[in-house]
Amino acid sequence: MKILIISKRLIYVKVFIALKNQFWYFKFSIKSSMFINQTALINKKESWDNHYFLLSLESHEIARESKPGQFLMVRITNSPYPLLRRPFSIHAKDKRNIEILFQDSGIGTSLLSKKRQGEKLEILGPLGKGFHIEDKSKKENISLIGGGRGIAPLYFLALELIKKNLNIKVFYGGKSSKDLPVAPKFKKDNITTLCSTEDGSKGFKGLITELFEKELEKNIPSFIYACGPQDMLKKISEISITHHIPAELSLESIMGCGFGACWGCVKKIKRGKQTGWYKICEEGPVFPAKDIVWD
Amino acid sequence: MVDTSVDLGFLKLKNPIIAASGTFGYGTEFSSFIDLSHLGGFIVKGLYFSPKQGNPPPRLAETPCGLLNSIGLPGIGVERFSKEVLPQLKGLKTAIIINICGENSQEYAFIAEYLDPYDEISAFELNISCPNVKKGGICPAQNPEDTYKIVKKVKDSCSTPLITKLSPNVTDVTDIALSAQEAGSDAISLVNTFLAMGIDVETRKPTLGNIIGGLSGPAIKPIALRMVYQTAQTVKIPVIGIGGIMTGRDAVEFIIAGAKAVQVGTANFIAPDSTLKIMDEVIAFCKDHNIKRIKDLTGTISLYS
Numbered sequence: 001m002k003i004l005i006i007s008k009r010l011i012y013v014k015v016f017i018a019l020k021n022q023f024w025y026f027k028f029s030i031k032s033s034m035f036i037n038q039t040a041l042i043n044k045k046e047s048w049d050n051h052y053f054l055l056s057l058e059s060h061e062i063a064r065e066s067k068p069g070q071f072l073m074v075r076i077t078n079s080p081y082p083l084l085r086r087p088f089s090i091h092a093k094d095k096r097n098i099e100i101l102f103q104d105s106g107i108g109t110s111l112l113s114k115k116r117q118g119e120k121l122e123i124l125g126p127l128g129k130g131f132h133i134e135d136k137s138k139k140e141n142i143s144l145i146g147g148g149r150g151i152a153p154l155y156f157l158a159l160e161l162i163k164k165n166l167n168i169k170v171f172y173g174g175k176s177s178k179d180l181p182v183a184p185k186f187k188k189d190n191i192t193t194l195c196s197t198e199d200g201s202k203g204f205k206g207l208i209t210e211l212f213e214k215e216l217e218k219n220i221p222s223f224i225y226a227c228g229p230q231d232m233l234k235k236i237s238e239i240s241i242t243h244h245i246p247a248e249l250s251l252e253s254i255m256g257c258g259f260g261a262c263w264g265c266v267k268k269i270k271r272g273k274q275t276g277w278y279k280i281c282e283e284g285p286v287f288p289a290k291d292i293v294w295d
Numbered sequence: 296m297v298d299t300s301v302d303l304g305f306l307k308l309k310n311p312i313i314a315a316s317g318t319f320g321y322g323t324e325f326s327s328f329i330d331l332s333h334l335g336g337f338i339v340k341g342l343y344f345s346p347k348q349g350n351p352p353p354r355l356a357e358t359p360c361g362l363l364n365s366i367g368l369p370g371i372g373v374e375r376f377s378k379e380v381l382p383q384l385k386g387l388k389t390a391i392i393i394n395i396c397g398e399n400s401q402e403y404a405f406i407a408e409y410l411d412p413y414d415e416i417s418a419f420e421l422n423i424s425c426p427n428v429k430k431g432g433i434c435p436a437q438n439p440e441d442t443y444k445i446v447k448k449v450k451d452s453c454s455t456p457l458i459t460k461l462s463p464n465v466t467d468v469t470d471i472a473l474s475a476q477e478a479g480s481d482a483i484s485l486v487n488t489f490l491a492m493g494i495d496v497e498t499r500k501p502t503l504g505n506i507i508g509g510l511s512g513p514a515i516k517p518i519a520l521r522m523v524y525q526t527a528q529t530v531k532i533p534v535i536g537i538g539g540i541m542t543g544r545d546a547v548e549f550i551i552a553g554a555k556a557v558q559v560g561t562a563n564f565i566a567p568d569s570t571l572k573i574m575d576e577v578i579a580f581c582k583d584h585n586i587k588r589i590k591d592l593t594g595t596i597s598l599y600s
Contacts, residue, residue, distance in 0.1 A: 035327055037567060075565065080360040080513040080541060085565060122566070254355050256362065257564040259327075261320040263340075263366050264355035277348055277369065 035259060036061045037124045043097065045117045048181035051104055052149075053113045055121075056097045062125050063093045068157035069130030069250055069286045072100060073258035074112065075122035082108045087255045087281070089153035089227070090126065098125075101152040101182065127258050128285050131157050131225055131248050136166055143221040145171040145236060147208055147228025148179050153250055154227055155182060158191055169194065169221070173208025173228075177201040209235040221245060224289070227252075237289040247289035253280045268293035297581040298588040299574070301335070301555050303533045305456035305481045306417050308335035308390055308556055311589055312546065312574045315537055315560035316341055316394035316420060316460075317366065321380045322387075328567035333574070335556060336390030339380075341422045343396050344406050346372040356493050356502035361514030361539075362561050363491055365505035368396055373406050381413060390417035392458065400445045404452040411453040419455050421446065421480075424462030424487040437465050439474035446478035458535065461485040461526075463515075468522045469529040476530045483526060484535035484558060486519045512561040513539040520552055527553020527594060541569070543576020553594040 036059065044056035062072070073085040086108045088100040104113045115121065131153075136142065142161060146154040151172055161168050173196040174180045180202060186193040195203030196211040204211040209232055216239070224247035226236045233249045240247035256262030258281045266277035267284070270291050278284070299310035314325070314337035321339045322331055331337065349369030356363040371379070384391050393416050397403035407419055423445055424434050446459055459475040461468055463486035472483050488509025493502035501507075519538020527534045536554030539561070540546050546557045562569035577589065586592060 037328055082357060083360060083362060083512055083561070083565065084357050124567070254353065254357070256355050256364070257567070259324060259567070261324045261567075262318065262355070262364075262564055263349060263369050264364060266349070266352050266354060277352070 034065055035124060035127065036065065038062075038122070039120050040123050042115055042117050042119050042121060044099075045115070047113070049178050050113075051178060052101065052181040053104065053109075054091065054099055054101045055112075055115065056099045057121060057123060058097050059123065060096045062123065063096060063098050066090050066093050066098060066126040066156075067130035068133065068160050069153050069248075070126035070128050071153075071258070071285060072098070072123050072125035073127060073255070074100070074124075076108045076111050082111070084108075084254075084256060085122075085124070085258065086112070087127075087253075087258055087285075089250065089285075090156055091152045092156050092159065101149070101155070103149040105149070124258060128281055129283065131250070131286050133157070133160060133164070136161065136164065136223065138165055138167070140222040141167045141169070141219070142223045142225065143169050143171060143212070145173075145208060145212055145224060145226040145228070145232075147173050147226075147232040148175070150226070150228030150232070150250070150252075151180075151182055152227070154225065155185065157225055158186065159189065162189065162191065168192070169215075171196070171208050171212050171215075173197070173211065173232075175199065207235075208232065209239070212236075213239065216243060223247070226250070233289075233292075234294050237292060237294065240289045248286050249289050249292065250286045251280050251284055251292075253285070255281050257281070268295075297578050297586065298590070299578065300588075301590050301593075303482055303535075303555055306390055309388075310335040310574055310577075311550065311554075311556040312570050312577070313338060313390070313392070313535065313556055313558045314563060314570050315558035316392075316422065317368075318560040318563045321376070321384075322391070323380065323383055325563070325567055329571050332388040333571055334389045335574075336392055336417065337570075338392040338394050338420050338558070339376075340370055341368045341394040341396040342370055342373050342376055342406065343368065343398075344373050344402055344409075346370060346375065351504040353502065353504050354508075356508075358491075358493060358510065358512075358514060361510050361512040362564070363493055363503055363508045363510055364488070365503045365508030367505065373409055377410060377413065381415060385415045387415075391415055392418045392420050394420045394422045394460070395449075396422045397445075400448040403445055404448045407449045407453040407455065407457075411455050416455055418458055418481070419449070419453070420458040420460050420484060421449060422460055422487075424460050424464075434462055434464075437462060437471075439470050442471050443474040443478045446475050446480050450479035456481040458482040458484050460487055460537075462487050463518065463522055463538075464490045469525050472526045472530050476532050480532060482533040482535060483530055484537055485526060486515070486522050486538050489515055489518070511539065513541055513545075515539045516545060516548075520548060523549055523554055524552040524596070540573065541565075543573050543578075543580050546573055546577050547580050547592065550589070550592045551594070551596050553596070555590070555593050
């Protein structure tokens with residue numbers, strides 16, 4: 001097994017660019033963390049209705065380094081189609097293993113869903129910057145909002161927040177009950193979980209953001225963490241601004257490399273008074289809601 | 296033992312594998328995965344004189360065996376590069392090649408002049424073929440006269456060797472290659488990406504924010520190989536082959552077609568240690584075929600009689 005562990009080096013170059021009489025702020029970061037590039041054994045597989053899948057990958061090196069909100073780049077095949085690795089949030093970890101949870105939603109995830117226990121996958125991680133949880137105190141009440149496959153990083157986050165004895169509530173939405181595969185896991189861990197489905201087949205009928213807004217009438221959380229489709233995240237940004245609730249959102253994007261070399265996965269981010277394109281893989285995938293400039 | 300060294304005349308490389316510009320960051324991004332000193336060389340991301348933001352997303356789209364991109368050459372600019380990045384690259388035992396971009400021949404020459412005194416730079420690669428910046432993908436290397444003008448201007452303003460990187464989006468790439476040679480280019484590298492696009496039929500939107508971008512990856516390899524073969528047949532200066540190289544056998548194909556060295560691009564995204572794996576596979580090929588020196592393979596294509 002080949003393992004490459006990187007020495008830490010952090011270089012930020014702050015550049016001011018004069019462009020069309022306005023200043024764009026643009027941060028360039030060369031290297032930020034410790035990446036592990038290795039072949040990992042699939043030692044457990046779960047599936048729900050042949051639509052959602054969970055793979056447990058043996059890598060105590062990545063498990064040791066991973067924080068909630070970070071992700072892996074997974075090579076689906078050694079053949080040239082599909083060509084690129086796919087990014088997956090880390091769903092959970094123990095001492096030896098990391099889990100990814102995904103939906104069959106295209107050529108890459110479809111092929112990945114056919115991998116079996118005992119097969120191996122080339123993985124690279126942990127990548128990106130995760131959710132900030134260090135500064136959270138016991139006085140806070142924290143809402144985690146996940147839409148569809150966006151629940152993936154929030155389970156890992158929920159477990160870490162519980163370890164710190166924090167008061168959390170999970171909002172978990174999907175199109176139908178089939179899109180809420182990990183709801184029982186939250187229940188098993190005694191995490192308060194409110195579900196919504198668009199067809200009403202489980203929990204509140206409607207969007208998860210509608211359910212969240214309803215709950216806001218009773219109780220305003222002190223912090224929001226969220227991951228899900230763009231429209232959901234955009235709505236949560238609005239809510240967070242209107243109600244003055246700070247929030248961190250995990251963004252999804254197609255990625256070329258996952259470690260900052262291709263500059264392919266950018267999002268417009270506001271830092272101070274300037275905006276610029278920031279790499280989701282390196283500066284994110286988690287950003288403060290107030291910094292994200294929506295299209 | 297296989298002798299992996301290759302000689303471009305103006306530059307000796309320890310092996311023919313070079314990491315391609317735009318896929319290797321500023322080099323330092325990969326120092327975590329590979330020992331950069333084991334590469335024949337690497338080419339940093341295209342530099343304009345001033346910092347650039349690049350194109351709006353989506354900047355990438357996958358196609359069967361290919362990758363569409365319209366990154367738009369974001370970067371930190373020459374001044375920051377020379378102060379912040381170059382000192383980190385100093386001392387690496389590999390060829391460091393700087394890819395330079397410009398809006399006009401003056402800008403290319405200005406950058407070349409600015410970076411000329413840095414001894415750690417082995418060569419410049421003139422990026423006169425990037426399709427993503429100018430409107431409609433028009434770039435200087437689509438025209439022999441403009442190619443001549445830019446190469447000549449840069450050649451006259453620096454002593455660092457020049458590699459001219461050609462676009463495949465032309466009627467006859469050998470015309471452009473001859474212009475670059477005539478203007479004093481020390482080598483030719485080809486090909487850059489093929490102008491291409493995709494459409495999401497659900498949303499009817501282009502798959503790239505810039506509508507049109509460049510196609511790279513294994514999908515372009517046979518076309519790139521044809522152009523490298525034709526160019527190597529035409530020019531006297533060394534040719535560096537680029538286009539969808541994923542394996543050692545792909546690299547050997549380009550070398551047999553006439554390339555003295557090759558560049559590995561998109562493969563760096565799929566596996567960050569691709570360059571060295573490809574090098575190992577080239578060596579294994581040579582051992583299997585009893586080839587003692589890689590340089591002996593160049594241009595050994597055996598035609599049907």
